[in-house]
Amino acid sequence: xxxxxxxxxxxxxxxGAIASLNCTYSDRGSQSFFWYRQYSGKSPELIMSIYxxxxxxxxxxxxxxxxxxxYVSLLIRDSQPSDSATYLCAVxxxxxxxxxxxxxxxxxxxx
Amino acid sequence: ETGVTQSPTHLIKTRGxxxxxxxSSQSGHNTVSWYxxxxxxxxxxIFQYYREEENxxxxxxxxxxxxxxxxxxxxxxxxxxxxxxxxxxxxxxxLAGLKSGEQYFGPGTRLTVT
Numbered sequence: 001x002x003x004x005x006x007x008x009x010x011x012x013x014x015x016g017a018i019a020s021l022n023c024t025y026s027d028r029g030s031q032s033f034f035w036y037r038q039y040s041g042k043s044p045e046l047i048m049s050i051y052x053x054x055x056x057x058x059x060x061x062x063x064x065x066x067x068x069x070x071y072v073s074l075l076i077r078d079s080q081p082s083d084s085a086t087y088l089c090a091v092x093x094x095x096x097x098x099x100x101x102x103x104x105x106x107x108x109x110x111x
Numbered sequence: 112e113t114g115v116t117q118s119p120t121h122l123i124k125t126r127g128x129x130x131x132x133x134x135s136s137q138s139g140h141n142t143v144s145w146y147x148x149x150x151x152x153x154x155x156x157i158f159q160y161y162r163e164e165e166n167x168x169x170x171x172x173x174x175x176x177x178x179x180x181x182x183x184x185x186x187x188x189x190x191x192x193x194x195x196x197x198x199x200x201x202x203x204x205x206l207a208g209l210k211s212g213e214q215y216f217g218p219g220t221r222l223t224v225t
Contacts, residue, residue, distance in 0.1 A: 043216040092212040101153035
């Protein structure tokens with residue numbers, strides 16, 4: 001059984017700070033990794049995908065993957081109150097292309 | 112490009128009844144997945160359809176069933192509703208294979224079972 005673990009939070013950061021969200025996974029065969037953002041009462045929205053070790057940057061977002069340590073993280077630079085949401089980590093691989101989701105980390109960015 | 116749509120947005124049913132939820136996939140996507148999301152939890156995978164065939168199933172009982180149509184739209188049927196079935200039901204479309212983790216979600220159907 002694949003497991004994807006996230007700290008449920010909430011993670012509270014001041015506006016303008018860097019928010020760091022972490023995710024660990026149990027299956028060493030995992031190949032693809034995704035971050036979704038979910039605002040309260042809304043559906044998840046894909047914000048980042050990462051397929052190889054290292055960093056991937058997209059605007060204020062950076063995804064970091066370390067397969068040896070089985071973790072993937074999401075950094076949000078210059079955090080804004082509009083970034084306040086739940087961030088879901090999802091993982092595929094190990095013989096399946098169906099993503100397994102973590103329970104999400106709640107992020108609160110306060111002015 | 113048309114996004115993923117779901118209907119209805121909200122539904123109230125009584126225990127023991129049956130429900131059908133509908134989903135239209137994003138243009139160009141041939142794979143549809145259904146998820147159940149309880150409050151404070153991540154989406155739980157129900158099943159996935161690819162080219163009208165069930166392509167994977169999560170840990171849900173047989174009273175959860177589905178269909179995919181030639182235009183890639185899909186239905187989720189739940190029989191003999193239980194109180195614990197109350198949740199947000201999400202449909203997501205994607206391409207098949209390596210890109211299937213890049214899921215595009217519809218707005219969801221909020222099901223309440225009383």
